[in-house]
Amino acid sequence: MADIDNFDCAVKACNLLRTIPVGDGEDSLWKYMKVDTRIGRQLDIHLN
Secondary structure (H helix, E strand, C coil), X not given: CEEECCHHHHXXXXXXXXXXXXXXXXXXXXXXXXXXXXXXXXXXCCCC
């Protein structure tokens, strides 16, 4: 999960995954990942 400030940052982060080769270089990391993003408010995690 990515905590992102705005839509443009989310696009740039996803495009970065498209440029990283894996294995013999025919596939990109994008093929093997799932990206969930939160745009706007900060993610708060409360630990008990």
